[in-house]
Amino acid sequence: MNSRRNFLRTTGLTALAGMTGIETLFAASKKKSGKTSGKGLILRFIPYELQLRHTFTLANSSRKTTPDVLISLEFEGVTGYGEASMPPYLGESIESASKFLSSLNLSQFNDPFQMDDILQYVDSVMPGNCAAKASVDIALHDLVGKLMGQPWYKIWGFNPADTPNTSFTIGIDTPDVVRQKVAEAVPYQVLKVKLGQKTDREMIETIRSVSDKPLCVDVNQGWTDKQMALDMIHWLKEKGVVFVEQPMPKTSIDEMAWLTEHSPLPTIGDESVQRLPDVMKAKGVYNGINIKLMKCTGMREAHQMLTLAKSLDMKVMIGCMTETSCAISAAAQLSPKCEWADLDGNLLISNDPYQGVQVVKGKVTLIDQPGIGLSALDTKWKI
Amino acid sequence: MNSRRNFLRTTGLTALAGMTGIETLFAASKKKSGKTSGKGLILRFIPYELQLRHTFTLANSSRKTTPDVLISLEFEGVTGYGEASMPPYLGESIESASKFLSSLNLSQFNDPFQMDDILQYVDSVMPGNCAAKASVDIALHDLVGKLMGQPWYKIWGFNPADTPNTSFTIGIDTPDVVRQKVAEAVPYQVLKVKLGQKTDREMIETIRSVSDKPLCVDVNQGWTDKQMALDMIHWLKEKGVVFVEQPMPKTSIDEMAWLTEHSPLPTIGDESVQRLPDVMKAKGVYNGINIKLMKCTGMREAHQMLTLAKSLDMKVMIGCMTETSCAISAAAQLSPKCEWADLDGNLLISNDPYQGVQVVKGKVTLIDQPGIGLSALDTKWKI
Structure with missing residues (x-):
């Protein structure tokens, strides 16, 4: 991986002279006047x-x-x-995100309020790059x-x-x-x-040997036979599973629609549903969708996908990648309108630089602070 | 019509002693403390x-x-x-709106910010009453x-x-x-x-004898034969018409889908499209929808209908009833994302108590003022 210095880019104005690395990213709020206070939005980022x-x-x-890029967006x-996770x-990679940003x-x-124009521009610059686009969207929402x-x-x-409540992910092990x-x-x-994996039943039995909590199941496209999938779902229902996420490959549309029709548990599309146009396509194929900021550009x-899914009478889960409290706090803003949350990404990492939304007794707990409600754990990260 | 005094209602707290009529509605902003500054939202209304x-x-x-009810919503x-037009x-009527409010x-x-809960409650109290519901929604948006x-x-x-640009309506005459x-x-x-009406071609010819401006046509369900409607639309296209709104009865769904498929001009559903669930039903039947606050509860x-229509790749027209600058300014907030605006309702009345959005050289022109951007023409209406 290249050094931080090489990755540091300032879009809009040149980088602050004499500063490098993480401090530069957060210098803006300390220096309210000076070189960085030009016209227009100023973007900084660092891996x-x-x-x-x-x-x-x-x-x-x-x-x-998990490779990640932290960004800041300054205006006056x-x-x-x-953040892009x-x-x-x-x-995506730190290289591709750096190139994009x-x-x-x-x-x-x-005018940062013209979010429609700004984010349409960001989306139009290159195809793909959804996480990099999401980082700008999140920073813009925080700013506005x-x-x-x-x-x-x-x-x-x-x-x-x-x-x-947020679910907490138990990986395959x-x-x-x-x-x-x-x-x-x-x-x-x-x-x-x-x-x-082949160890699916063993995984469930292992967890059930030590816990009777409700379980959500994420298959990540791992099952390829619809009848086997249906049999598994019947078994999972008896084991106290609440829903099944992306049981089959995203290309198995007809099989998936059949499975949803016959399934005793709700089915959720994740890999099948990335952006807004995918929501309509998921109707009739899944009972619900998993919205993740890093998939859908922010x-x-x-918010549009949530509105559309609700008008289609579909369930919504708000999900995440492994990411810091920045993107988790951004996603959590949507969670009151979602049936389910899977916002444990910040809890799975050991070097979260931020503090934001909290999980209190298992429940996503929002903070009445402007933007996405973020604060920093260390003065180095001061906002 | 009953007297103003009889219609004056104060929901949340009793009416201010010694005040009646229109002044009471607007008393809140003058008296920032006192009887009206209790907890919770305070609703007042007057015909x-x-x-x-x-x-x-x-x-x-x-x-x-046009019967209308003006309302105010106070918080701290x-x-x-x-407004309900x-x-x-x-x-709806002044009587039904008064009963509803x-x-x-x-x-x-x-907490006025909990718009989702507040407006779901308002919608749940009784069915129908869409204009009365819209009056609360508009006042809440203005407040928040x-x-x-x-x-x-x-x-x-x-x-x-x-x-x-907003269109300006020429009635049948x-x-x-x-x-x-x-x-x-x-x-x-x-x-x-x-x-x-039977005078359709005469109307168009009369206008064309004095103006070559682009025309929009609103048939208000007036045509009942689809082939006649198609012939008319071909003729209207030659006359410089841009789109045709609600050409056939809202119950003629199959005929309307056929007409849209064959029409050389875009078709817009108005009476067919009242609330959010109607947008999905209009897909494939019309090319676009006419959103009016008084139809859709505000x-x-x-905003949800606009989001849904855009995700369905449908055109959107923002329309109105005859109404004051209050509801027109509210509707105008949505207009930047609409292909067409028909926001002339305040221009068709002679006793508009407010000033808000303006039409400048034919174009809807928003004002950078909080809420719906309203001010009053007279100190009696001071906000």
Whole structure:
């Protein structure tokens, strides 16, 4: 990986002379006047490797770190914060995000309230790059929320008392490690289990040997036979599972529609549902969708997807990648209108630089602070 | 019609002693402390008969006034304003609106930001009453926008430069009056023509004898034969018509889908599309929808309908009834994302108590003032 210095880019104005690395990203709010207070939006970003508490195993991969980019967006001395989390299997990287963010000319925008224009521009610059786009969207929402003096759940008119419990993810692992993870999950009311391997029943039995909490199941496209999938879902229902996420490959549309029609548990599309146009396609194929900011380019499109899904009478789960409290707090703003939340990404890393939304007795708990409600754990990260 | 005194109702607290009529409605902002500053939202309302500049003729009715109710919603000394306009053919009246508004208990809500809960409650109290519900929604948006210090087009992230021209409505009348109306419409770039009578071609020819401006056509369900309708649309296209609104009865769904498929001009559903669930039903039947706050219970559902229509790749027209600058300014907040605007309702009345959104060279022109951007023409109406 290249050095931080090489990755540091300032879009809109040149970097502050004599400053490098992480301090530069957050210098804006300390220096309310001076070189950075030009016209237009000023974007800064820096790579940040997330350290995972446990090796993370999905159906087809495992890893100990997640590449991430932290960004800031400044306007007239007010700064919003954003983040791109990029699990490798999704195709983005620190290199691709840096290239994307460097290509943006946000200094052309003199009014951060014109989120529609700004985010349409960001989306139009290159295809893909959804996590990098989400980082700008989150920072812009944080900035505009601060300019309005309100958190986004209030701007959207949601009741913070309506937030759901968040599930806590138990990755695929040996029985001993699984039992240890379940023991660590004491504060959480709902567990999410990653399935899609030959050890599926063993995983469930291992968890059921130490916990009777409701379980959500995420198969990550791991099952390929619809009848086998239906049999598993019937078995899972008896084991106290609440819903089944992405049981089959995203290309198995007809099989999936059949499975949803026959399933005794709700089905949720995740890999099948990335952006707004995918919501309509998911109607009749799944009972619900998993919205993740890193898939859908951020809070604005996520809010539109939520509106669309509700008007289609579909369930909504708000999910995440492994990410810091920045993106988790952004996603949590939507959670009062979602049936389910899977917002444990910040709890799975050991080097979260931020504090934001909290989990209190298993429930997503919003903070009445402007923007996405973020504060920093260390003065180095002061906002 | 009953006297104002009889209609004056105060929901949440009793009316101010010694005050009656219109002054009471607006007393809140003058008296920032005192009897009205209790906990919870305080609703006041009063009837207001709109005087039309011209007798208004549709396919099946004509009238010189429109019944209307003006409302205010106060929270801790900040007041938002709303309005219910109730053309008689839509089934609401000052009596029904008064009954509905009197039945509300808004003092139970201590946080105006919880718009989702408040407006779901308002919608749940009785079925129908869409204009009365819209009056509360508009006043709540005005109030919350003021609490955030921003107009709603900014809160929604829209660019005020994107507002469309508004059409100016030419009602069904004699050729002389039609020519007079067209002459009065000099400031407007687009004319809207009410059709659906035997004189349709004569109306168009009369206007074309004095103006070559683009025309929109609103048939108000007036055509019953699909082939006749298609022939008319071909003829209208040659006459410079831009789109055709509600050409056939709202119950003629198959015929309308056929007409849309064959029509050389876009078709717009109006009477067919009242609330959010109707948008999905209109897909494939019309090319676009006409959103009116008085049909859809207000700005929150209108914004959801706009989001849904855009995700369905449908055109959107933002329309109105005859109404004051209050409801027009509320609707105008959505207009930057709409292809067409028909926001001339305040221009068709002679006793508008408010000033808000303006039409400048035919274009809807938003004001950077909090809430719906309203001010009063007279100190009696001071906000």
